[in-house]
Amino acid sequence: MTTEVDRTGTGPLLLGVRHHGPGSARAVRAALDAARPRAVLIEGPPEADALIPLAADEHMRPPVALLAHAVDEPGRSAFWPLAEFSPEWVAIRWALDHGVPARFIDLPATHTLAWEKEEPAEEAPSEESSSEEAPSEGAPAEAEPAEAEPPDEEPSDVRIDPLAVLADAAGYDDAERWWEDVVEHRGVGAEDPLAPFAVLAEAMMALREVYGSGGHDRDLVREAYMRLQIRAAQKEFGDEVAVVCGAWHVPALSERITVAADRARLKGLPKVKADMTWVPWTNRRLARASGYGAGIDSPGWYGHLFRAMDRPVERWLTKVAGLLRAEDRIVSSAHVIEAVRLAETLAVMRGRPLPGLGETTDAVRAVMCDGSDVPLALVHDRLVVGDALGEVPPDAPAVPLQRDLDRTQRRLRLKPEALERELELDLRKETDAARSRLLHRLRLLGVPWGEPVASRGSTGTFRETWRLRWEPELSVRIAEAGVWGTTVLAAAIAKSEADAVGAQALAEVTALAERCLLAELPDALPTVMRVLADRAALDTDVGHLAQALPALVRSLRYGDVRGTDTGALAEVAAGLAERIFVGLPPACAGLDADAAEEIRRHVDAVHGAVGLLGDAPAPGHGDLRARWRAVLKVLSVRDTVPGVIRGRAVRLLLDEGELEPDEAARLMGLVLSPGTPPGDAAAWIEGFVGGGSGGGMLLVHDERLLGLVDAWLTGVPAEAFTDVLPLLRRTFSAYEPGVRRTLGELVRRGPGQRGGTAATGVGVPGFAAELDQERAAAVLPVVRLLLGLETDDVELVGVAR
Structure with missing residues (x-):
């Protein structure tokens, strides 16, 4: 050529x-x-x-990008x-x-x-x-x-x-x-x-x-x-x-x-039919590390070189010093001067015409960061790469769904940002509730702008915490979701209905119902509930039903917080619970260890769900809590039920007050008798006090149970001990360190010297044999304040309980 x-x-x-x-x-x-x-x-x-x-x-504020997508396949872009x-x-x-x-x-x-x-x-x-x-x-x-x-x-x-x-x-x-x-x-x-x-x-x-x-x-x-x-x-x-x-x-x-x-x-x-528009871009998407290789590792540094024609090294190191000072690091003007000198010296030694990013980074590490890479990582993230997010004019071409989202973002003052941040929402406030609805609807549309995270300092259902971060690829997701509707609300409804019809598993439909309530989509619920009722009627697997029930019950709570009519949801949840009550005891027979552990988790989930469902009973279904307790009693005494499930049933009944402590001790004594194989006994103990259910504190406060476990363990034959030890180790390792120390101290003292009921009759140290009426009455003003009561009719028994 x-x-x-x-x-x-x-x-x-x-x-x-x-x-x-x-x-x-x-x-x-x-x-x-x-x-x-x-x-x-x-x-x-x-x-x-x-x-x-x-x-x-x-x-228009760069970085921006031209986005092309196929009209018939918006995901192709x-x-x-x-x-x-x-x-x-x-x-x-x-x-x-x-x-x-x-x-x-x-x-x-x-x-x-x-x-x-x-x-x-x-x-x-x-x-x-x-x-x-x-x-x-x-x-x-x-x-x-x-x-x-x-x-x-x-x-x-x-x-x-x-x-x-x-x-x-x-x-x-x-x-x-x-x-x-x-x-x-x-x-x-x-x-x-x-x-x-x-x-x-x-x-x-x-x-x-x-x-x-x-x-x-x-x-x-x-x-x-x-x-x-x-x-x-x-x-x-x-x-x-x-x-x-x-x-x-x-x-x-x-x-x-x-x-x-x-x-x-x-x-x-x-050829295909294509549309184009401007979309915001980010510095992180200009960097190779983002997964989209645009040819530069340091867009923030390159932007600085472009803007700072005069003395770029001095200006860059001054900017670094400002960032480190903002993070409470001691960086003076002398540090900047020495860093500049070191960078220039390194450039001469390396034969470079001017200090580059490598020389300035080495200088910052040595002079401003005391040789540590920890603050240097912050400099790289905030300055070398940067958090710049571009802007495009509001009249730039866009799909109708994008325009509706832009209007909603401006109305809710929820501006997209490249930097990850947390957003605390109080659903009792209208603006925060609207923000929550928007974020949940976008997640239903496959646009994960926000990710729900655990709220700090509050477990109330009126509180939500989101981790927000806008990525340029979300513009493509919005274009894809545009086929479902021209507004976020209409698109979320249409896609939820389609997802419900296309769902393969019952748990998928119940999860979708929960998300529809969170997103406040009452128009989608009839279709979702019809599909849910049909799937629940056809599904005979108790495990599937038990997986589906907790999401439905949580949805009832969410609907209550958001003022949503959840009558149909309560009806389906109650019907689901009844089918679990009938099918659970037969499903617990003939299980191996893994299957038994899975059913144990389902029992825990159903127990919590029934407790919440009992607060909002569905007409015609009677007392669900009482019927569930009857199922637990059957599980606790049936020999064909694996020990881990029997032990958990006894524990749940004890926590509910349906089983007296003496009866619980009797059942434990039976299962820990010499006639029971040590492996089965260990599984029963795992179900009773394991699984992160507070079993450690139960043993601390009830020395009769601790004494039974201690006596059984010391009597396990040597040939069976190696089989029992891993299960017990897993059970007790889940306890908090303080609980393990207390249990170890009680066991070290030995029977008769623990200060417990069995030894002295005066209870565990710190707990009297009877209720101290005078000390209990001292907390009544605080309880009245917490409950919002203006009268003094707080039952002392209720306080003690």
Whole structure:
């Protein structure tokens, strides 16, 4: 292949750049100021030409990205991110500021998206493999095909990184450091602003003579389309046209290839209908570590280099000092001065023209962080990468669902932010309740802007805590969800109904019902409840029913807090509970250890659910709590039920006051008798005092039970002890350290010396044998205050209980 870069002043001005390179951006601005072209052509999807004027809007704040998505498949999308230091962004702004037409000339997105659909296994070029190419770049407006054949050329299958090759030739082992030295740290030549582009084009031409397309086969198609667009612009504006593109493409765009050959290469390209818009982007998405390789590891640092033309190192280290001071680290002006000196010294020792990110980072670590990488990680996160989130004008094209979300966000004063933050909501306040509804509805739509987390300091159902973080990919999720409706509410209702019909398991439907209540979607509940009732009627697996019941009962509580009518939900929950009551005892027979443990967890969950369900009974279903206690009594004495379940049933009955302590001690004594296999006895103990149910405190306060366990354990035969020990160890290791210490102390004292009921009759230390009326009465004013009572009719028995 013979190519020649035009240096004669005729033909288009080809400005080869590195995408997201501040040095390239400054050089582009200087070259455009010097050349004053009549039109600026930019590598990018031509469908976005109508969006270019929005770049001058006062509400536009980079980083932003052009988003293209297939109309029929919104999930099929591509991004073209731009930062303030991107050469393409600088070219766009220069053209708008000077009243010069600006156009995108890369292959249309309509072909790019179709290409990805037909060849999903082949990835589009990314900056991870070609440092001067933006990932997802690729594919703009269609050209008219001709009958001529494309040139006879075999694309290379070796994918190369041009910058890495040039860096290696210059003796660098790091392409980023080489680029900083030769481009980012040099000033724009005042005498000849076009000189940097000529040198870079010559280097790329040499590489392409050796490597051909460099393994980027699609580049040949893209370059053919760009050549056609350049020719069309030349017909309209003459040769006074500037082209801003990846440096890798410059030799190909200056190559002399016939129009017929270029059109032939474009013949038969697949296509889909595509829409485009601007979306906010983030610095973290400009970094490779985010999973989207845009070619730079340090967007915050590059943004600083672009803005700080004068004394960038001094300004950067001053900024670092300010951040560390804000985190209460002692950093003085002297630290900044010493860090600057150290960075400059390191640059000289390493043969660099100016200190780069590596030198400044080493200086910060040594001078400001006392050699620690902990504060240095904060500097990297906040400054080197940064939390910048771009903004786009409100009148930018968007799907109706996105516009409704934008309006709702403004109304609720819930602005998207790139930095992760926690949001505390009090559902008793209308604004907070509306925020909660919005976040829950978005989660139903598959837009996880917020993630629910445990609330600190409150366990009330009126309190919610969310962890919020806006990611650019959520714009694609919103476009995908647009098929369900034009508003967040309508889309959430439609998708919930569809999810209910398509759910495979009963637990999925109950979880969906819970989420519908949280999102306050009463219009979706009839469909969800009908599906739930049908699935519950057909499902005979007690485990599935037990999994489904807790979510339904929680939904009743949520509905109560949000003022939602949950009558139908209560009816289904009560029916589900009755089926569990009937099916649970037979389901507990003949279980192995793993299955028994699973049923034990289901028993715990159902017990808690029935306790809550009893507060809102469904008409016609009687006293569910009493019926559940009857089921527990059956489980506690049936020999065919595994020991872990029998022990848990006894414990739950004891906690409910349905079983006297003497009877519980008798049942424990029976199971710990010599006639019971040690393994079964250990499983019973696991069910009775294990599972994180407060069993440790029960043993501390009731020494009769502790004495039974102690006596049984000391009597276990040596040959069975090794089988019993792992189960007991698992049971007691779940206790709090303080509880374990107390139990150990009580066992160490031995029978008759523990101060317990069995020994002395005076109870456990700290607990009297009878209620102290005078001390109990002292707490009555506090109890009245907590309960909001104005009278003194608080029963002392209730307080003691």
